[in-house]
Amino acid sequence: MIKVEHLAKRYADVYAVNDISFEVEQGEILGLLGPNGAGKTTTMRILTCYMPATSGSATVAGYDVFHNSISVRRQIGYLPENVPLYPEMRVKEYLLFRARLKKVPYRDRKMKIGESIEKCRIKEVENQIIGTLSKGYRQRVGLADTLVHDPKILILDEPTIGLDPNQIRQVRQLVKELGEKHTILLSTHILPEVEMICGRVIIINKGKIVAMDTPSNLATQMKAGSNILLEVKGDGKKIQDALLGIQGVKKVIWQDGGEINNFTVEAEKGMDTREDIFLNVVKNNGIIREMRQAPVTLEEIFHQITTHEQEVTI
Amino acid sequence: MTSIGTIFKREINSYFLSPIAYVVIAVFTVFSGYFFSVMLGITQESTLRYSLAYTQFILSILTPVITMRLLAEESKTGTVEPLMTAPVTDFEVVFGKFLSAWALYNIMIAPTIFYTIFLAWVGSPDYGAIIASYIGLVLMGGLFVSIGLLVSAITKNQIIAAVIGIVALLILLVIGLASTGSEGWFYSTLRYIGTYEHWETFTKGIIDSRDIIYYVSFTALILFVVIRIVESRRWR
Numbered sequence: 001m002i003k004v005e006h007l008a009k010r011y012a013d014v015y016a017v018n019d020i021s022f023e024v025e026q027g028e029i030l031g032l033l034g035p036n037g038a039g040k041t042t043t044m045r046i047l048t049c050y051m052p053a054t055s056g057s058a059t060v061a062g063y064d065v066f067h068n069s070i071s072v073r074r075q076i077g078y079l080p081e082n083v084p085l086y087p088e089m090r091v092k093e094y095l096l097f098r099a100r101l102k103k104v105p106y107r108d109r110k111m112k113i114g115e116s117i118e119k120c121r122i123k124e125v126e127n128q129i130i131g132t133l134s135k136g137y138r139q140r141v142g143l144a145d146t147l148v149h150d151p152k153i154l155i156l157d158e159p160t161i162g163l164d165p166n167q168i169r170q171v172r173q174l175v176k177e178l179g180e181k182h183t184i185l186l187s188t189h190i191l192p193e194v195e196m197i198c199g200r201v202i203i204i205n206k207g208k209i210v211a212m213d214t215p216s217n218l219a220t221q222m223k224a225g226s227n228i229l230l231e232v233k234g235d236g237k238k239i240q241d242a243l244l245g246i247q248g249v250k251k252v253i254w255q256d257g258g259e260i261n262n263f264t265v266e267a268e269k270g271m272d273t274r275e276d277i278f279l280n281v282v283k284n285n286g287i288i289r290e291m292r293q294a295p296v297t298l299e300e301i302f303h304q305i306t307t308h309e310q311e312v313t314i
Numbered sequence: 315m316t317s318i319g320t321i322f323k324r325e326i327n328s329y330f331l332s333p334i335a336y337v338v339i340a341v342f343t344v345f346s347g348y349f350f351s352v353m354l355g356i357t358q359e360s361t362l363r364y365s366l367a368y369t370q371f372i373l374s375i376l377t378p379v380i381t382m383r384l385l386a387e388e389s390k391t392g393t394v395e396p397l398m399t400a401p402v403t404d405f406e407v408v409f410g411k412f413l414s415a416w417a418l419y420n421i422m423i424a425p426t427i428f429y430t431i432f433l434a435w436v437g438s439p440d441y442g443a444i445i446a447s448y449i450g451l452v453l454m455g456g457l458f459v460s461i462g463l464l465v466s467a468i469t470k471n472q473i474i475a476a477v478i479g480i481v482a483l484l485i486l487l488v489i490g491l492a493s494t495g496s497e498g499w500f501y502s503t504l505r506y507i508g509t510y511e512h513w514e515t516f517t518k519g520i521i522d523s524r525d526i527i528y529y530v531s532f533t534a535l536i537l538f539v540v541i542r543i544v545e546s547r548r549w550r
Contacts, residue, residue, distance in 0.1 A: 097320065
């Protein structure tokens with residue numbers, strides 16, 4: 001549905017997006033993951049025909065974004081970052097305006113607006129002035145706008161940014177539901193979010209694609225080298241020695257707490273040492289009260305991927 | 315083409331949902347009424363000609379206030395992004411906005427019809443001159459609105475848009491006004507570029523094709539530039 005080839009966008013001397021290529025298949029939910037300033041918004045703005053690329057090409061639903069801009073725009077629903085809306089309008093009025101702008105035929109308009117209000121659960125605020133709505137509702141009004149012309153493709157720029165945890169959960173659920181009918185490209189800088197929603201992830205940093213895979217693959221790849229946190233009841237010194245003896249363990253940090261000891265075990269990359277840890281602790285009369293993997297943050301992934309890349313290039 | 319209507323409707327509604335429409339209409343009515351009564355008292359003639367000569371100043375100040383938000387606000391709040399990624403052309407957006415501001419301008423000057431009714435009641439005005447004046451007012455409004463829109467397209471700040479717009483319109487008025495009565499190609503060029511002389515012809519009751527062409531082509535030129543500026547987002 002979306003095909004991007006060697007896309008680049010330059011602002012003055014800086015490349016915001018530098019030679020990226022990827023494809024999004026029909027019915028897929030693809031996540032663009034990256035820190036702020038990685039080029040996610042720029043990529044989306046090019047795909048939605050808001051601005052052109054400096055070089056390279058992109059086709060959306062078979063239409064070129066530069067040459068068939070209007071046809072592309074008919075096929076997409078775009079939710080920009082921070083969801084800009086007209087504050088003086090009422091929700092339903094706004095959706096009607098957007099439906100007319102997106103050329104929804106007159107006889108379908110009422111039905112389509114009703115449907116998107118229903119899907120985004122904004123029925124209770126449909127007559128309210130947008131300026132008085134909370135951030136969560138504004139986000140959903142924005143989503144309702146992207147759906148109103150029933151587009152094949154949804155492009156959502158950070159749809160959960162600035163929401164509280166409950167609202168984030170609702171929006172994620174909603175996006176997941178929408179994924180059943182639409183092809184979705186969404187951007188985020190939150191890793192668990194893509195793990196939850198997306199079928200495939202592209203990690204982008206400084207305008208370049210650094211990784212492209214399914215979230216579970218990425219996560220296992222990353223988690224394998226992550227730290228393991230342990231809380232053990234027993235003799236701390238003995239257990240530390242035992243842990244150090246495990247094959248693949250690089251470092252053990254021991255926080256002495258008397259009877260209850262905390263350990264941080266750092267393993268070599270690609271080694272899953274959890275089972276050995278369990279067996280060795282038990283062998284030394286320790287009782288494991290807690291064992292978990294330190295959460296892999298996006299930062300670590302970036303760190304890992306970028307350092308890995310450097311090793312290769314050097 | 316239907317998008318022009320959609321944009322027009324939204325902009326007009328938005329004018330009347332904010333205080334702007336009411337403020338400009340009230341201010342214009344107060345000042346034009348004041349000039350009308352004063353000039354009527356001085357000249358004792360049943361004509362709009364003298365009072366309308368002053369309204370050009372008020373219009374130069376009020377029209378940029380009408381147009382200041384049209385494009386500046388969209389780029390400031392970011393609503394330009396959903397707008398421009400909807401299947402509409404830049405021309406439709408610019409022209410829809412232009413028409414809405416022009417419509418508000420015409421609504422703003424509409425109450426002056428009562429002065430004509432008053433004149434008809436107390437005297438016998440030259441209706442030909444009055445009709446010509448109104449044609450001139452409406453055409454001049456188109457030019458003023460397009461200039462205001464141009465300024466609104468180049469800045470994100472509404473206040474700056476209003477101030478630059480007012481200055482630009484006053485310059486356009488003054489270069490014509492100050493060079494009346496002077497001879498030579500320089501002054502006659504200024505007179506032709508300025509709005510004053512063209513509009514004065516209308517208030518005398520003369521509908522000259524040269525003046526109509528001046529207003530229509532000038533407005534079209536400026537709108538063309540505005541569309542190019544809006545488009546420039548795509549290649550900047």
